[in-house]
Amino acid sequence: MYAKVYIEITNICNMNCSFCHGHSRKPGRMSREQFEAVLEQLEGRTKHIYYHLMGEPLSHPQLPEFIGIAKNRGLKSIITTNGSLLARRQEKLIAAAPHKVSVSLHSFEGELCGTAGQDEEAYEKYMRDVTDFADAASKAGIIVVLRLWNRGHDGGRNDRTFEYLRGRLEGEWAENTRGIRIRDKLHLEWGDRFQWPDLNAEMQGDEVVCWGLKDHFGILCDGTVVPCCLDSEGVINLGNVFEDNLDSVLNSERAQAMVRGFACRKASEELCRRCGYAQRFV
Numbered sequence: 001m002y003a004k005v006y007i008e009i010t011n012i013c014n015m016n017c018s019f020c021h022g023h024s025r026k027p028g029r030m031s032r033e034q035f036e037a038v039l040e041q042l043e044g045r046t047k048h049i050y051y052h053l054m055g056e057p058l059s060h061p062q063l064p065e066f067i068g069i070a071k072n073r074g075l076k077s078i079i080t081t082n083g084s085l086l087a088r089r090q091e092k093l094i095a096a097a098p099h100k101v102s103v104s105l106h107s108f109e110g111e112l113c114g115t116a117g118q119d120e121e122a123y124e125k126y127m128r129d130v131t132d133f134a135d136a137a138s139k140a141g142i143i144v145v146l147r148l149w150n151r152g153h154d155g156g157r158n159d160r161t162f163e164y165l166r167g168r169l170e171g172e173w174a175e176n177t178r179g180i181r182i183r184d185k186l187h188l189e190w191g192d193r194f195q196w197p198d199l200n201a202e203m204q205g206d207e208v209v210c211w212g213l214k215d216h217f218g219i220l221c222d223g224t225v226v227p228c229c230l231d232s233e234g235v236i237n238l239g240n241v242f243e244d245n246l247d248s249v250l251n252s253e254r255a256q257a258m259v260r261g262f263a264c265r266k267a268s269e270e271l272c273r274r275c276g277y278a279q280r281f282v
Helices: 032-041 063-072 086-096 105-111 120-139 157-168 246-250 253-263
Strands: 004-007 048-050 076-081 100-104 143-151 179-183 186-192 216-219
Touching: 032 063, 063 076, 063 086, 076 086, 086 120, 100 105, 100 120, 105 120, 105 143, 120 143, 120 157, 120 186, 143 157
Parallel strands: 004 048, 004 216, 048 076, 076 100, 100 143, 143 186
Antiparallel strands: 179 186
């Protein structure tokens, strides 16, 4: 049983965030039939599905429908979003009742601020839309996590964002090891920016600490199975769920070589040896 499986329902995004690796794959979206075929193969493998690797999940017109399909199969849906489409999709998203929605507040740092300074009107609208959603969704029983995973790269903007949130969201604002518990079902989370794996990135070394293929794996929107949520280009192509049985994909020699390597803190794949995130825990 995996703790979670990442399903990229679309690799299309409406923003160009400074922290995101991006990809060069053909733009695409999963159809309802494809999504249901993926869930069929995940039967008994996990209880939690995350709706992204690349792409903005809220840009998929069938997202609320997908959440309902997953719920009927006993699966909890976790959405990670840049937050820019929350106002437009708020009513239907809350009605669909995903288990959790994480909002990457640091999305605005490159997209909305520009090089000459912050676009005040865009910033105010973005933050107002996010906090309106966070307030309504958390009161409806949906876990909402507001993320600032950009320490050291925010240019001082995080302090302003923190004060904005304090003024808009009521709660006890209790600090913990991961950030702040604003109130029940509503949290603010801090984090550092990390270096995405890339075959052109600097070699990090053979020793890694990674939970790929043990705790989780990912499925790209074209069905390609990858070992983790950071393989944005599908470099480590383990097979395709639309063409192969998932058992054979996960038990392939390439996949099992990765599992054996990770168990010994070793990377069998070049991409993993160039992953800054896996080095954080060495």
